[in-house]
Amino acid sequence: MLELKNISFKVDSEGKDKEIISDVSLVIPDEKLVVITGPNGGGKSTLARLIAGIEKPDSGKILLDGEDITELSITERARKGIGFAFQQPVRFKGIQVFDLIKLATGKNITMTDACAYLSAVGLCARDYIDREVNSSLSGGELKRIEIATVLAKGSRLSVFDEPEAGIDLWSFQNLIEVFDGMRKKIRGGSIMIISHQERILDIADEIIVIKNGSIAEQGSKDEILPSLMGTADAVPECKRSGVRKDVEESC
Amino acid sequence: MLNMDEIQMRLLKEVADLHKVPEGAYNIRSNSQSVGRASTENIEIIPREDGQGLTVKIKPGTKNESVHIPVVMTKSGIKELVYNDFYIGEDADVTIVAGCGIDNCGNQDSEHDGIHRFFVGKNAKVRYVEKHYGSGTGTGKRILNPGTEVYQEEGSSVEMEMVQIKGVDDTNRSTIAELAKDAKLVVRERLMTHGNQNAVSTYTVKLNGEGSSADVVSRSVAREDSYQKFDAKLVGNAACHGHTECDSIIMDRGRILAVPALEANDLDAALVHEAAIGKIAGDQIIKLMTLGLTEAEAEEQIINGFLK
Numbered sequence: 001m002l003e004l005k006n007i008s009f010k011v012d013s014e015g016k017d018k019e020i021i022s023d024v025s026l027v028i029p030d031e032k033l034v035v036i037t038g039p040n041g042g043g044k045s046t047l048a049r050l051i052a053g054i055e056k057p058d059s060g061k062i063l064l065d066g067e068d069i070t071e072l073s074i075t076e077r078a079r080k081g082i083g084f085a086f087q088q089p090v091r092f093k094g095i096q097v098f099d100l101i102k103l104a105t106g107k108n109i110t111m112t113d114a115c116a117y118l119s120a121v122g123l124c125a126r127d128y129i130d131r132e133v134n135s136s137l138s139g140g141e142l143k144r145i146e147i148a149t150v151l152a153k154g155s156r157l158s159v160f161d162e163p164e165a166g167i168d169l170w171s172f173q174n175l176i177e178v179f180d181g182m183r184k185k186i187r188g189g190s191i192m193i194i195s196h197q198e199r200i201l202d203i204a205d206e207i208i209v210i211k212n213g214s215i216a217e218q219g220s221k222d223e224i225l226p227s228l229m230g231t232a233d234a235v236p237e238c239k240r241s242g243v244r245k246d247v248e249e250s251c
Numbered sequence: 252m253l254n255m256d257e258i259q260m261r262l263l264k265e266v267a268d269l270h271k272v273p274e275g276a277y278n279i280r281s282n283s284q285s286v287g288r289a290s291t292e293n294i295e296i297i298p299r300e301d302g303q304g305l306t307v308k309i310k311p312g313t314k315n316e317s318v319h320i321p322v323v324m325t326k327s328g329i330k331e332l333v334y335n336d337f338y339i340g341e342d343a344d345v346t347i348v349a350g351c352g353i354d355n356c357g358n359q360d361s362e363h364d365g366i367h368r369f370f371v372g373k374n375a376k377v378r379y380v381e382k383h384y385g386s387g388t389g390t391g392k393r394i395l396n397p398g399t400e401v402y403q404e405e406g407s408s409v410e411m412e413m414v415q416i417k418g419v420d421d422t423n424r425s426t427i428a429e430l431a432k433d434a435k436l437v438v439r440e441r442l443m444t445h446g447n448q449n450a451v452s453t454y455t456v457k458l459n460g461e462g463s464s465a466d467v468v469s470r471s472v473a474r475e476d477s478y479q480k481f482d483a484k485l486v487g488n489a490a491c492h493g494h495t496e497c498d499s500i501i502m503d504r505g506r507i508l509a510v511p512a513l514e515a516n517d518l519d520a521a522l523v524h525e526a527a528i529g530k531i532a533g534d535q536i537i538k539l540m541t542l543g544l545t546e547a548e549a550e551e552q553i554i555n556g557f558l559k
Contacts, residue, residue, distance in 0.1 A: 052541055074540040083541070090538040093498070094470075095556035103552060104542045153542055 002028040002051065002082075002157050002190070007060035009046060020046045021057070022213040028157060033183050033191045035204035037233045043213040044194045045087060048161045051192070052084040053077040064156070083155030087162045087194075089146035092133045097145055100133055104152035117148040120181070122174040140171030147178060158182075160193045164200070172197075179203060198234045201225055209233060254286055255279075259323050262352030265384040267321040273348075277319040278305055280333075282326050294318055294345075304334035304366075307347075311340030311372065319348045322365065327357020327391045332364045341372040341404075350382040353393040353419070362394035369399075371434075374406040381411070385418025392420040399426040403434035405460065413440045415450070416558065424452045430491075432460030440469040441558045444477035444505070454483040458491035458520065467495040472554055473505030484512040487520025497526040500557060502550075 009021040021043045028034050036044050049055045051062065053074040062070045069077055078084075092100070101114040115125030121144040131137065133145065143163060150158050163179070164172055176199050182191060183203050193200055201207060207224040209217040217224055228234040255263070259281055263269050272287060276294035279287040290296050293313040297306045307318055320335065339345065355361045371377055385393035401409055415422060428436050436456060444450050456465045465485060473479050485493035497509040511524035531553050539549035 054537055054541075074537060075543060075545050078541050078543040086534075086538065090532070090534045092535055092553065093557050094559045095552070099552075099556060100542075103539065103544065106543055149542060 001030050001065055002192075003061075003063040004047075004051075005061045005063065007047075007050060007057045007062065009043075009050060009055060009057050020213050021050065023060070024210075024213070024215055025060075026208060026215060026218070028190050028192050029206075030190055031186050031188070032205040033179075033186065033193065033203060034206045034208060035201050036192065036194045036208050036210055037196055037201060037228065038210040038216065039232060042210045044210050045161050047210065048084065048159050048192070048194055051157075051159055052082060054084075078153070081156030083150040083153045083158040085146050085150045085158070085160040085163065087165050089142040090133075091135055091137075091142070095133050096129070097131050097133055098129045100145070100149055101152045104149040105154070114152075117152045118145070120151055121145070121148045121178050123148070140167040143167050143171070144175070144178075147175075151182075155189060157190050157192065160191070160195075162194050162196075164195060164197050176200065176203075196233055196235050198229070198236050201228065201234050255281055255323075256325070258325050258354050262323040262325070262354055262384065262386070263321055265386075266323070266350030266352040266382045267319055267348050269319065269321065273317070273319040275317040275319070276307070280320070280322045282324055283329060283331050291316065296320075299334065303332060305336075307335065307337045309337070309339045309343050309345055311342055313340065313343040313345060315344060317346040317348065321349065322351040322363055324351070324353045324355075324361050324363060327355050327361055327389055328359030330360070330362040332366070334366045335368070337367065337369045339369065339371045339375045339377055339407075342374050343372065344376040346378045346380070348380045350380070350384075351395055351397075352384040353387070353395070355385070355387040355391045355393050356389040358390045360392040360394055362392075362396070364396040364398070366398040367400070369401045369409065371401065371403045371407040371409055373404045375404075376407070377409045379409065379411045381413050383415040383419050383422065385420065387418075393418060394421045395419050396423045397425075399424075401426070401428040401436065403428065403430045403436065403463075405432045406434065407431075408435040408437075410437045411439070413438070414442075416441065416443045417445075419450075420446075420448050422448075422450045422452075424450075426452075426454045428454075428456045428465070430456070430458050430460055430463040430465065432489075433462040434460060435463070436465040436467075438465075438467040438469075440467075440471075442469065442471040442479065443474070443554070443558060444472075444479055445474040446477060447475075448477040449479075450477070451480045452482065453480075454495070455486070456484070456493065457486045457488060458493055459488045460491070461489045462491065463489065464492040465494070469497045470499070470557060471497070471507065472500045472502065472558060473507050474502045476504050478506045478508075480508045480510070481526075482510040482512075483524070484514065485522050485524070486514045486516065487522050488516045490517060490519030491521070493520070493522040495524045497528075499528045500554065501528060501530055 010017045118125040293310045295308045483495040509526040513522040
């Protein structure tokens with residue numbers, strides 16, 4: 001279980017303090033999939049980066065299974081079981097997909113082991129295993145490899161920052177299946193996904209809406225999702241991609 | 252059996268990946284003396300009369316054979332200049348492995364300057380691997396100044412892999428190449444410098460024949476107080492394709508000067524250069540840290556991948 005207690009975070013904006021996260025307290029319970037949604041610029045990604053340790057809060061505490069991890073580094077948090085998938089996956093010259101998956105597992109794995117993680121995210125493993133994690137891969141391919149590294153790491157809490165960002169409709173359909181599969185095999189862990197996508201919200205156990213750095217709404221999917229439908233916080237994929245602009249309601 | 256001590260054997264392994272006497276033709280030079288040499292039916296190794304170098308003659312049509320000519324130096328204070336000429340016959344397809352390892356535990360500089368000339372016949376294919384390595388705790392410098400000249404006849408192809416990852420204090424590498432019609436040259440250089448090391452690499456590639464092409468790519472890392480200069484010039488004298496790229500990472504107080512140059516003397520010459528220098532991207536380190544690596548481990552993995 002991950003617990004945020006009264007977390008606040010400020011940045012310097014043109015010489016003035018700008019509060020990005022204001023006194024946020026929330027819980028990601030064990031064996032639950034929690035989706036964080038809300039308007040762009042509301043602080044969702046910052047919250048994910050605070051959990052991974054990439055940013056440090058100005059005040060408040062972060063507890064993992066009751067242990068205070070607020071002052072721990074990114075590495076220490078990773079070793080304690082926090083996984084993080086970047087919104088924009090990082091590219092590496094020379095590092096191959098196999099190398100990255102091997103580093104994620106922290107073990108001396110075989111090609112076959114590594115291929116299993118790629119297959120799990122819907123990539124034909126033998127086409128990718130010896131590719132470099134560089135610009136020759138498309139946004140959708142990089143995104144799936146990013147998710148495969150988080151799967152390979154095997155975390156207590158896996159955080160995904162906007163997995164739908166920067167990928168095409170076809171890849172997105174496949175990703176939903178990946179997350180749905182993870183949801184079904186959640187035993188012993190928990191998942192936090194930052195997303196605006198109706199179909200991702202639809203597989204959530206709980207939904208938290210973050211606006212202006214604070215929690216605007218929080219509750220089970222059944223409580224929260226109906227009020228979000230048709231707003232920018234729960235967008236059907238076909239509308240996001242501009243596939244069917246003519247359809248007003250759902251598509 | 253080679254008459255070499257443990258340090259010499261270790262250097263041999265670093266530069267030529269050899270644990271014992273290689274298959275095929277070879278000459279092993281240790282502390283300015285040949286300690287082992289063999290020719291084959293198709294590849295003849297002839298020592299020069301002055302003892303400072305070799306002439307290697309590869310018969311036309313020789314296929315899938317290799318030549319190893321590693322050099323190791325373990326005595327402090329040696330300075331040598333060696334000339335090796337390679338004549339590669341038409342249609343031959345061979346691998347040539349050179350390389351030099353210096354272990355200097357003394358206080359005098361050790362220097363090996365090797366001049367390699369390649370005369371590559373029509374439609375011949377050559378893969379050339381050259382590794383440099385230095386070790387030893389002495390205050391004497393380990394200096395390597397390789398000069399490479401490549402003359403390619405019509406339709407020939409040369410792939411060169413030049414690697415210097417560790418321990419060479421001072422290096423001034425000069426490579427020149429001249430390509431006839433449809434000849435192809437590919438160069439992959441990997442370089443890492445640290446401490447107060449100094450490395451200069453200069454290329455001049457003349458694309459003289461129609462349809463010739465060159466691809467010269469250097470990847471390098473400059474750590475601590477080291478300095479590197481990469482100077483690559485492609486000259487297009489015919490309808491040809493040329494590409495040169497210098498991609499470098501700087502760390503600590505490392506400095507790099509990249510001087511890519513293109514000269515087109517023919518309307519149909521297509522030449523491209525790219526150069527990029529920068530420190531390791533912060534998000535690369537963060538990504539690997541989120542997988543459980545420390546910052547130092549992350550940096551090491553990024554560099555290893557980059558120089559792979």
